[in-house]
Amino acid sequence: MSENASTVRTLFWDDGALMLLDQRVLPHEFTYVRCSTVEEVIDAIRAMVVRGAPAIGIAAAYGAVLAVGAAFEQHADTWREAVGADLEALRASRPTAVNLGWAIDSMVGQFPAPGVDPRPQLLAYARLLEDADVAANVAMGERGAAYLAADTRVITHCNAGALATAGYGTALGVIRSAWRQDKLKVVFATETRPWLQGARLTAWELHEDGIPVTLIADSAAAELMRDGEIGWVITGADRIAANGDVANKIGTYSLAVCARAHGVRFMVAAPLSTVDRDTPDGGAIPIEQRDGAELLGYRNCRTAPPGVAAYNPVFDVTPAALIDVLVTEKGAVEKPDHVSIARLFGPCD
Amino acid sequence: MSENASTVRTLFWDDGALMLLDQRVLPHEFTYVRCSTVEEVIDAIRAMVVRGAPAIGIAAAYGAVLAVGAAFEQHADTWREAVGADLEALRASRPTAVNLGWAIDSMVGQFPAPGVDPRPQLLAYARLLEDADVAANVAMGERGAAYLAADTRVITHCNAGALATAGYGTALGVIRSAWRQDKLKVVFATETRPWLQGARLTAWELHEDGIPVTLIADSAAAELMRDGEIGWVITGADRIAANGDVANKIGTYSLAVCARAHGVRFMVAAPLSTVDRDTPDGGAIPIEQRDGAELLGYRNCRTAPPGVAAYNPVFDVTPAALIDVLVTEKGAVEKPDHVSIARLFGPCD
Numbered sequence A, B: 001m002s003e004n005a006s007t008v009r010t011l012f013w014d015d016g017a018l019m020l021l022d023q024r025v026l027p028h029e030f031t032y033v034r035c036s037t038v039e040e041v042i043d044a045i046r047a048m049v050v051r052g053a054p055a056i057g058i059a060a061a062y063g064a065v066l067a068v069g070a071a072f073e074q075h076a077d078t079w080r081e082a083v084g085a086d087l088e089a090l091r092a093s094r095p096t097a098v099n100l101g102w103a104i105d106s107m108v109g110q111f112p113a114p115g116v117d118p119r120p121q122l123l124a125y126a127r128l129l130e131d132a133d134v135a136a137n138v139a140m141g142e143r144g145a146a147y148l149a150a151d152t153r154v155i156t157h158c159n160a161g162a163l164a165t166a167g168y169g170t171a172l173g174v175i176r177s178a179w180r181q182d183k184l185k186v187v188f189a190t191e192t193r194p195w196l197q198g199a200r201l202t203a204w205e206l207h208e209d210g211i212p213v214t215l216i217a218d219s220a221a222a223e224l225m226r227d228g229e230i231g232w233v234i235t236g237a238d239r240i241a242a243n244g245d246v247a248n249k250i251g252t253y254s255l256a257v258c259a260r261a262h263g264v265r266f267m268v269a270a271p272l273s274t275v276d277r278d279t280p281d282g283g284a285i286p287i288e289q290r291d292g293a294e295l296l297g298y299r300n301c302r303t304a305p306p307g308v309a310a311y312n313p314v315f316d317v318t319p320a321a322l323i324d325v326l327v328t329e330k331g332a333v334e335k336p337d338h339v340s341i342a343r344l345f346g347p348c349d
Helices: A038-046 A053-074 A084-091 A099-108 A119-145 A171-180 A197-208 A218-227 A252-262 A338-344 B038-046 B053-074 B084-091 B099-108 B119-145 B171-180 B197-208 B218-227 B252-262 B338-344
Strands: A011-014 A017-021 A032-035 A152-156 A184-190 A213-216 A232-235 A239-241 A246-249 A265-269 A315-318 A325-328 A331-334 B011-014 B017-021 B032-035 B152-156 B184-190 B213-216 B232-235 B239-241 B246-249 B265-269 B315-318 B325-328 B331-334
Touching: A011 A053, A011 A119, A017 A053, A032 A038, A032 A053, A038 A053, A038 A084, A053 A084, A053 A099, A053 A119, A084 A099, A099 A119, A119 A171, A119 A265, A119 A325, A119 A331, A152 A171, A152 A218, A171 A184, A171 A197, A171 A232, A171 A265, A184 A197, A184 A218, A197 A213, A213 A218, A218 A252, A218 B218, A218 B252, A218 B315, A232 A252, A246 A252, A252 A265, A252 A315, A252 B218, A252 B252, A315 B218, A331 A338, B011 B053, B011 B119, B017 B053, B032 B038, B032 B053, B038 B053, B038 B084, B053 B084, B053 B099, B053 B119, B084 B099, B099 B119, B119 B171, B119 B265, B119 B325, B119 B331, B152 B171, B152 B218, B171 B184, B171 B197, B171 B232, B171 B265, B184 B197, B184 B218, B197 B213, B213 B218, B218 B252, B232 B252, B246 B252, B252 B265, B252 B315, B331 B338
Parallel strands: A152 A184, A152 A232, A184 A213, A232 A265, A265 A325, B152 B184, B152 B232, B184 B213, B232 B265, B265 B325
Antiparallel strands: A011 A017, A017 A032, A239 A246, A246 A315, A325 A331, B011 B017, B017 B032, B239 B246, B246 B315, B325 B331
16 A cells, blocks of 8 residues: 555455455444455445445455456366356446446456466456555545645545545545645535445544544535535545546435535546446436335434335436536546546547 | 324323423334423423424423413512523523524413413413414415425425424425325425434324325435426425525525425425514524534444534524425415515514
8 A cells, every 4th residue: 555545454355365344333343354255245245344436346356356266266277157157246246336347347357368377367466456546546636635725624425535445545535635735624524324434434534544524414515515615525436427427425416516506616536447438427327226224224223113115325426517626547627528538548548 | 183183292281291292212112201390391392302493382382381380389479570580591492493482472471460370371372372383384284285286296304294393284284285185296204314303203294194205315305306306395494584594404405405406396384483573684593503412323323433523503594595485374475585574474563
């Protein structure tokens, strides 16, 4: 990890297994889940032991290492065919974050020629993806922080931090860099119902780093934009369509609408692996619906009465027109659109 | 109560004491708190055993009965002076809802001449205020429902229901009337962090009445306005300034901004006792800040890590310009402003 990276280790490879910091029980318990098989990685992604689009991508890369390893041990000659079903199950473990598919495709692109033990090469490549994610986040952090003036008050939503990535974070990477550059006054973290990523993860991560953080109800953000001298809303992304529409945690769209209404600027920080050029616009992004139980109670405490229905989409789509700046490791684009996003990928891609 | 009113009894007078349905533990426990002294009423209002501006007002009226009763028993000649401090403490028990002060002033206006036992007269008047509140809500319900087309999908916030009033509800009164008129398709209730009035109270109240209700995260409302064919947002109010600005549960302002951005109409239903003609505009309404602990966890379940600050304003102000219709028991006004609100009070007030 970069010397700039947060010291939280969201995931790491340890002696033939993927270790995942269990984000379901943070910040009150700090434990790792050990995944020795791709099935265990799939279960962990589904259950949100690991979450955050970039972290899911890196976890999937190590999941592919486990899947290929098992296939190679059983079918030394035909492991490429044997591993296919596992990789498709891994790809389907969560629907919205495109980094998951991107990481699997990247790993498949590294499959060695038949007859070669694929394990060392694929493990090395997964590690490279992990390191590259941290490096991308540090680059994004510097690039995004350049937009902030002195004493900026920021709202962030969900957790796009070290815990959502291999380290340093995307939105929280920008916030970390801004803090180091002495530009940040305070971060208001929305608690982010229903899974409380803001209250449990962002508040913890920033507080651990000594960055001033104040928790707010999701619904208090608009009032704060009017009265609280907010300069920027900064979020991550789970998938960015070719036209710049952004799928991110439910509530992002509400923040973007309110930011525009109050003249507060809106920044999305995400690596290029989050951009899905095969998805033309936000309407084509699959939005995960999770169990209403997440919303009918508060962790183990039931709140709503029995028999009540819940509508629990866990992502929403913010149109590109509401995004002032999209920051990636390859550059930042203001008022992102189809053309400026295509340009990030360079002329040959 | 009217035959149209919900059967939930939020409060009632019982043999010398005010009985309050304990809204802190609904819907999983159904218990009443018995208040035999004004101090117990004050504590109950502060602790939110009873909440909702109109219900707080009626509770305060009965609190005044208890205060006057105790003062009269101790000082049969000078009870009017003796009761002053108790009534001021009652008035200060919560700052934002103006119905509290209105109810106390109404009771003081009924104080009998010296030498007369004030208790029977004041108890009768508190009962009259209670009955008048239910009647006002039924009138508002019919008036508000007249604005809804067939098959309307509504978002409501917090609880402005039978539980927030003496019965039938303000916003939920409109929803009840619309349901009876076969105009209502479904109500989306925001869970309403931090106190979860939507998840615990509105979902329960509507479900008990057989009205279709679906719970959503507060932050999902904007997405639903874009994609969910929402016709109206309908809320109550805790205080309405002379110019029509509305203080209501935190998050109301965010809903109003998003509603306007999506062409969704916004209705506020509240009795005239919620209008504070001495408050010129929303900027002059005192906004209650409650303990950050309400936001740092839920009941006994701590979410945020120790040491993290929380900003917990429990109301916000929605400017009159974002309100399409204000419904009161004396009439509905579209695009409320200083003039149209003054007109509701009639030429002699």
